Amino acid sequence: MSTLLSRLILGLSLILALCSQAHAAIPDSSLKGAACFISDTKSRVLVVMDYLNRKYSIPGGYIDRGETPAEAAAREAFEETGLKVAVGKPLMTTDSAVIFDCFTDAPIPVFERDGKATIAAWHAPDFSREIKYANFVEPSTNLIKHSRYPEQAEMFKHWMVLSSPSLIQSHDDFSDNASPFFVQQAQINERFQSFIAGLPSPLSGLAQQFFKHAHLIGNSVLFGVLMLAGMITGGMRRLSSALLVAMLTVIAVQVTKLIFGVPRPMQIFPALQLADASGFSMPSGHTTTAFAVWLTFWSWFAKESENKRFWLLTALAGGVIVGASRVYVGAHYLTDVTAGAVFGTLVFVLSQWLSKERANGNTLSLHPVVWLAMAAILVPAAAYFSFPVLIIAAVATLTIAGVLQVMKCANPGLLRQSMSLKRIIETLSLPAVIAAAGLIASLFSRSSLLTLEVMIVVVMLSASWLVGYPLYQAKRASRQ
Template identity: 30%
Template sequence: MQHALLLFSLFAGLFSSFAFAQTNIQAQPETRPKGATCVIRDDRGQVILVQDNLTRTLSLPGGYIDSHETFRAAARRETLEETGIKVDVGKQLSINQNRVVFACRPSSRIGYIEPAVDHGFNAQIIPALDSEHFGKEIRQVYLTALTPVVMAKYRYPSDAEALHSWVNASEPTNFYPLQDLTDRADSLHFLLLSFIESFQSWVKSIAPARELLNLSNWLGEGAIAIGLLILCFLIFPLRYGLTIAFALLATAYSVNLLKIGLAIPRPFYFLPSLQQAQASGFSFPSGHATQAAAMIGVLIGWLLREGKQRVCISVPTAVVGWFGLSLLAGAARVWLGVHYPTDVAAGIGLGGIIALVSLAVCHYRYANDKPLIESKRLWLLLLGIYLYGTSQLIQPLYVFSWFAALGIFMSLCFIPLQPADSRKHLVKHNKVASWQQVVLALSGVGVIVAVPMILISPATTSIFILAANSVAICCGVLWLLVGAPRLSQKLVTATSGNKS
């Protein structure tokens, strides 16, 4: 208990520090600007904007100026890191304590892709595959006109008028359309691109197949997995929710580590006509296929072990069912043109391994017949492993996943674990308490989610956004596992006392 309280106090102190720094950012004037940005435009007045993974908003390419750098060197470096474009830095367009803006031109011709699907605003995609930050901080790089829809997604709305003047004052660059980049693909992926084309043509000719694959795509969606996680935490014994959390965290870290480490471009970056859905980042392995295989494997594993009296299912049937559903989820990603068959095969295999490990951890018993999945030492070990991974490759998903794991560990320090989970007793014998707990839990989560939205403004720094959302995730887990059950139990006790 003391350990958990110490961690919580430290966590609250960190959040307060971030909040204090954010609210006092204007009270600390600096003569040296914090960042440098580049304006790169074409002859039609379109400008290059980057979309980050954290806020999903648009902004000019650029970033912080290192202490040893000149302004121009910082603008050149940050633009290369975010877009993969080498630029010649031209005249200075604006400067204040926050940033210095330069007119820049690419040092070589740059091509763009006409997107095959609607992404919410009319813009071409710049293939930023050689960008250091692509798939990490940067979600996508666009060449777009400054339309009202685009400006509504621009991160700094106060710069709207200045942005138009910066574009007009910059020297135009010629960009050219990219229809086919298959010459950049290796021999294996070149063959797979032809397979995807044939597969898409076949699916388009059979309406039921198209509808089935569109529906199967949902098996790997993150919203479905998070919904399943919350459901397990609310109405099932604790070990079930912890097992789903274990599998999701393992999926997030392993998939993204492989994606960024191998850096294989998605099919539509080589052949734009293949794209049928929105996607960004790299291709191998398929995150959808991995997550679907892991979640389906865990659920079927539970049926085999704990549903014997209710469900008659053999091991071969379970394996065939798992593989068939996982394959459907993976085939949907090939149909949508965002993954190769090899990505799907690797994802299904990785998801199967994660499911087996998760089930083993769930069912293994240690001292006093306690499930290993409920061990504080296990989650402390995972925190250390995940912290190392996060520090090596700082990415919003990694940071959020680590704070979710921190919330679980802190919750386990508060929850008195017993062989028979007390919340299982409440759900089974007291439907009113279960209903109250669900309402309290969801209401509290809604409030926790709303707090960062209130604190964050268009001018909020990325570090504060990251901190605020991380705190919200950790507090949300604590509320689901500790706050809502305890408050619900007190309400039940008070109601029983009044009736007696």
């Protein structure tokens, strides 16, 4: 036990080190940050959306040790937008940061739509890890409202007069910067959209609305529904199985996305975009989730029924519909959803095997070593990619492993019993309160690092209670 606990402590220490490294990189001087104000010839400013707090800001960040503020501003602009900029005069200097006028020597390729210009930011090193979007937008009250630094956003119009605007070049797409393989694949998305649009009215309108919203049955909210259904019908045993499905899906989807870094069809051909999506493309997370969750529902409720084949086909059809929806809205290629179907099926098979009851009445899904094994994948991946989702998932797996080690139940049969409504409310209420408090705290946070630290605390506390409380109650019952 001491060896296992020492490994848990080591794993959590590595996760916390990811945050402390960022703090350590900040120099001791009062001037800690630098940013680039990049404008275009249409009096718009280039802003990026933060991955965690979903707020806008101009490209910028901390000054690394040994850097000048101007060097830091140019580096941050490249890391967040993929643009190589020249740094001009300072536009504003505060006690802790300096904002520079920055501009490019070559015209910036953009796609114009609804008054904003999108740039091809998927080549940027921080794309999908820290940054969701990069767009030229007009300074407005709405931009100030959704800005990380409203006091800076209020100065945009003034800085526009003082800045050196960069030339832009409108493009219908960004296929010149993409692999021919994905350019060719995107033709399937275009043909699918054209086919639906060409259907007779009103069938065309109904089909368009159906495929725009069908992806909702593959949304990550399904994991919460699966956990709730598990607690109602199979107690802690099925709750642990649902948590396994969620964590294995995160590993399969997020690690693969970051390894391959495939841009979405809508990022290469922005005209294909019919729904919001960010990050990389392969595999489809919605499709993976749909196959993994709906097959798990089938195994719980219909596998032993007389119509098991019908319900199996229904579960598979749900996954196929989600995949078709993601292709239609321009979020994924056909190969992405195919990979998602394979990954989702593998997640289902592996989670079923780990959740199978052994001869002693226990299951591997409730064994801490299984969760440590997942952490052994997530911790190095989180350290290498510095991706918030992987960091949070690593914290969750280590926390669950620790709770399972400490809260062992001598009577495995008690873990199969469905939970009463009172017990379910007790199990879910505290994590809900903690999550709400964390959300409120993050709304007032300007720092992505602080937001991440809040999320880590929320996940540690919520996972501890979600797993620990039912185990504690089962342990109490086994003593009676």
